[in-house]
Amino acid sequence: MATPKRRLEEPSEIETKISFVDGLENRLVYRGIDVGSLAEHSNYEEVAYLLLHGSLPSQPQLDEFKRKMAVNRRIPAGVVTLIGSLPHSAAPMDVLRTAVSAMAMFDRKADSRESLVQTAIELIAQAPTIVTTYHHIRNSRLSIEPDPRLGHAANFLFTLKGIEPDEQDARALDVCWVLHADHGLNASTFAARVTASAQSDMYAALTTAIGTLKGTIHGGANQKVMEMLLDIRDLNRVEEYLGNLLKHERKIPGFGHRIYKGEDPRVSYLRRLAETLCEKTRNMHWFELSNKLEETVIREKGLYPNMDFYSAPLYYALGIPVDMFTTMFACSRMAGWTGHIIEQYELNRLIRPLGDYVGSLKREYVPIENRK
Ligand code: COA
Numbered sequence: 001m002a003t004p005k006r007r008l009e010e011p012s013e014i015e016t017k018i019s020f021v022d023g024l025e026n027r028l029v030y031r032g033i034d035v036g037s038l039a040e041h042s043n044y045e046e047v048a049y050l051l052l053h054g055s056l057p058s059q060p061q062l063d064e065f066k067r068k069m070a071v072n073r074r075i076p077a078g079v080v081t082l083i084g085s086l087p088h089s090a091a092p093m094d095v096l097r098t099a100v101s102a103m104a105m106f107d108r109k110a111d112s113r114e115s116l117v118q119t120a121i122e123l124i125a126q127a128p129t130i131v132t133t134y135h136h137i138r139n140s141r142l143s144i145e146p147d148p149r150l151g152h153a154a155n156f157l158f159t160l161k162g163i164e165p166d167e168q169d170a171r172a173l174d175v176c177w178v179l180h181a182d183h184g185l186n187a188s189t190f191a192a193r194v195t196a197s198a199q200s201d202m203y204a205a206l207t208t209a210i211g212t213l214k215g216t217i218h219g220g221a222n223q224k225v226m227e228m229l230l231d232i233r234d235l236n237r238v239e240e241y242l243g244n245l246l247k248h249e250r251k252i253p254g255f256g257h258r259i260y261k262g263e264d265p266r267v268s269y270l271r272r273l274a275e276t277l278c279e280k281t282r283n284m285h286w287f288e289l290s291n292k293l294e295e296t297v298i299r300e301k302g303l304y305p306n307m308d309f310y311s312a313p314l315y316y317a318l319g320i321p322v323d324m325f326t327t328m329f330a331c332s333r334m335a336g337w338t339g340h341i342i343e344q345y346e347l348n349r350l351i352r353p354l355g356d357y358v359g360s361l362k363r364e365y366v367p368i369e370n371r372k
Helices: 035-041 044-053 059-071 077-085 092-106 116-138 152-161 167-180 187-197 202-213 221-232 235-247 267-280 285-301 307-317 322-347
Strands: 019-022 027-030
Touching (some): 027 035, 027 044, 035 167, 044 322, 077 092, 077 116, 092 116, 092 322, 116 152, 116 322, 167 307, 167 322, 187 202, 187 322, 221 235, 221 285, 221 322, 267 285, 285 307, 307 322
């Protein structure tokens, strides 16, 4: 006879005003604004402001926000030294998680509740610097100083490659980061909120979030998508490759979603951007391969691509190393995570989820000499 479920805790509800994932309508809104209209008309800095402050900035507010981002991009010298001491084979997501955790010890206001928005802006600004600093260190090159004239996405590409990106590349990454900036109570955001709800500091909550995002069925899926495309390589191998995955009951990276049952609303923008950038680099192969895979998975499994699918050929066309793909997601999501962490502090309630106890309730203690 099955053990009756024992519920020992009351459910703990989280209320949020930051973003809403509408699975019935396949919609996503940030602070009530449709993500599609933000992708078309806005930019990452404006969206980060919206997520943190609750409304779109006026021109002077946006100028001040951008100025604060630009002057805060450098990371402490001690963190650069720490990054330099890590194995050059380290996964970039592990380095980002470790560096963000270490940054708390270089910030005297880390435990303060007074300057949370300032800390959030600093961390949003610094995350790409951590990623490119490690990239140059592991390739035995000198890091490239951030350029305060450039926007957030353009500055990332500049500090990665050492040349100022053209407008098309900078805008593509900017839109991609607008689309990745928040997504309701997804696993990493929830994890961040749990840590914040225990009144731990923002760095601790972000460390939790980055560790969760790394997972291959969460943010880590974008890297897995590109590895799969590189593995398939040939358009004629799509069906055989897919058949093999399904035969072994393996998940196809970049497909399926817990909430959206139709197409993820961010996919059409990412598909278009991936196509445009592949055309620009005169290499349509990865886009055509992605397209064929998408058609085949929809036909064979009825599963739609999620945001991680087309962001893979997009990052590849931008020349971003494959093992850095998930850090791109993290850099963008810093805005959403920090917004949620601040909102959780305001809610001031410990998250203690309802769990069902399904184990035994009547067992005797057996002395060790009598155990079989
Ligand atoms: N490949 C193959 N089958 C998949 C699948 C995928 N990517 N995603 C879902 N399915 C299958 C499930 O195995 C399940 O099949 P079953 O009913 O025969 O057991 C069915 O579709 C329904 O799955 P669902 O309950 O909607 O999935 P979930 O909510 O448990 O999982 C994900 C959602 C995102 C974890 C899952 O789709 C997945 O692992 N996708 C691949 C990783 C990925 O792209 N992650 C990024 C998410 S944004």
